[in-house]
Amino acid sequence: MSTNYNMILAGFGGQGILFAGKVIAYAGLMEDKEISWLPSYGPEMRGGTANCSVCISDKAIGSPLVTAPNALIAMNLPSFDKFIDTVVPGGTVVVDSFLIDKKVDREDVKAFYVPATKLAEENGLKGLANIILVGKLFKELGFCSEESLYKAIEKCVPARKANMLELNKKAIKIGMEQ
Amino acid sequence: MGERFLMKGNEALAEAAIQAGCRHFFGYPITPQTELAAYMSKRMPKVGGTYLQAESELAAANMVLGCSSAGCRAMTSSSSPGISLKTEAISYMAGSDVPALIINVQRGGPGLGGIQPSQADYWQATKATGHGDFQILVFAPATVQEMVNLVGKAFDLGDKYRMPAMILADGMLGQMMEPVEIPDGSDLKLPEKPWATNGHQNKREHNIINSLYLTPQALEKLVKERFERYEIIKKNEQMAEEYLTEDADIIVVAYGASARVSHSAVDLARAQGIRAGLIRPITLWPFPTDALQKAAQTAKKFLCVEMSMGQMIDDVKLSINCSKPVAFYGRTGGMIPTPEEVLDEIIKLGGEK
Structure with a gap:
């Protein structure tokens, strides 16, 4: 199993793309890996695509800007179109199929379709489609231990939103069931 | 080792400055540096410091000049176009032998340029951060942890040699998060600054902070003395x-x-x-x-x-x-x-x- 993960998470601003990336980064930190998290901060964040690069590695990370990801989470069509061809052969792609009505037309990547936004609404987890997708990616890649992932959520959910903790963990579990 | 946590480069720079004893921040927002100022606006009031968003970059940099003249650890931060505006005051700081920390989270230029990461201000930082014969200390971190470590070093060396110091970062380092450990500055002892214009209460001769010397002989002598100091720095402070x-x-x-x-x-x-x-x-x-x-x-x-x-x-x-x-x-x-x-x-x- 590869221990170097170069991930891109991409979607609309407001979908919690940056937060989801931070959860994955913290999960790597919990396991004493080298990690980096780099957000897009350009004008595209206003209405178009928001994305972030996350690297988890055993070695010091060179460029934190991921240009050839081995894992992609896509939460809207513009992001899907922008990044799908950059995924390296053998890479893993997780798509919110409720928002993206398109299949991956590549044979050389592993694609998974999760109607995360719909699942979130059905389970009283509005706004946590991002974390459902993280749960799915975790199930497929095992980029950390399950314990580290929950610890990461505890690190990322601010104290004043403690009620969100269990909801986030529930979202991970739903993602893992997909 | 303390606990490592994730922090954006911009925020880590700000917290490191606070732990290095800086209690006076004067700034003006600009992408991709804004998180630094935003962090200061939250933290400074809690540690009894001053966060002041000035009316312009020029004002902010001149406030640093004034604050540093009074012997305080003061800083400002900006990104490339904003640094150009601050260069007048930086020249005055150098001409007045006043330390200060200036952070440049570089973006593409020239002009308004873009907002993505760049290193196109190298010449400005190392050759001409304003008019006149002078240098400033310039540090170039490559990780968020190193950004933290160099903030303290920049303040210390700035005080030691009485000159402005710059952290030359870029949008990538400012925006990215990496694991970081921030040193605890609660036991920090800052150096005495007997030259500061901080009120003498008739107990000593008054100090003057000034960069105007109308006699060319006097100005040449002063600049030459400054360059002797630069030679010592070149000999002792290289890092690679x-x-x-x-x-x-x-x-x-x-x-x-x-x-x-x-x-x-x-x-x-x-x-x-x-x-x-x-x-x-x-x-x-x-x-x-x-x-x-x-x-x-x-x-x-x-x-x-x-x-x-x-x-x-x-x-x-x-x-x-x-x-x-x-x-x-x-x-x-x-x-x-x-x-x-x-x-x-x-x-x-x-x-x-």
Whole structure:
């Protein structure tokens, strides 16, 4: 199993793309890996695509800007179109199929379709489609231990939103069931 | 070791400054530096400090001049176009022998340029951060942790040599999060500043902070004294990281964000059996001439990699008196080179397997 993960998470601003990336980064930190998290901060964040690069590695990370990801989470069509061809052969792609009505037309990547936004609404987890997708990616890649992932959520959910903790963990579990 | 947590470079710079005893921040928002000012606006009131958003970059930099003159640890931060506006005050600080910390989270230029990461302000930082005969200390961190460590160092050396210091970062380092440990500054003892204009209550002669000298003989003498101090700094304060340089045929020279990329490229080259190495200047002024001169005795070629059209390359050539060929590879305008691009350049230079 590869221990170097170069991930891109991409979607609309407001979908919690940056937060989801931070959860994955913290999960790597919990396991004493080298990690980096780099957000897009350009004008595209206003209405178009928001994305972030996350690297988890055993070695010091060179460029934190991921240009050839081995894992992609896509939460809207513009992001899907922008990044799908950059995924390296053998890479893993997780798509919110409720928002993206398109299949991956590549044979050389592993694609998974999760109607995360719909699942979130059905389970009283509005706004946590991002974390459902993280749960799915975790199930497929095992980029950390399950314990580290929950610890990461505890690190990322601010104290004043403690009620969100269990909801986030529930979202991970739903993602893992997909 | 304390607990490591994730922090954005911009926020880590701010917290490190607070832990280094800085209690006075004067700023003006600009992408990609804004998180630094935003963090200060939250934290400074809690530690009894001053956060002041000035009406302009010029005002903010001149407030730093005033505050530092009173002997306080003061700082300002901005990104490239904003730094241009601050250069007048930085020249006055240098001319008044006043320390201060200036942070430049560089973006593409010239003009308003763009907002993506860049290293195109190297010349401005190291050669002409304002008018007149002067230098400032310039530090170029490559990780969020190093940003933290260099903030304290910049304040300390600025105080020691009574001169402004700059952290030359870029949008990538400012925006990215990495694990970081912030030193606890609660036991910090700041140096005495007997020159400060902080009220003498008739117990001592009054101090004057000034950069106006209408007698050319007096001004020349003062500037020459300052340059004697610069010579001491050049001798004692050079910092550079050397990576696999001992047996290297081709040595890449890069700082900050492009050094991270170059480090990966050197690893790729080594994996192919090419003897490549990296010198990463950590101080850009004083430039780490010693490390380059040493490397030039064994290396065959140098490759300077920058996120600009080629600025530091001048200092690389000067450092080694052009004794070895120095090639250049750069991206600019907010583009970040990839390790593969740098590897291609190493191969083009005929890296021997």
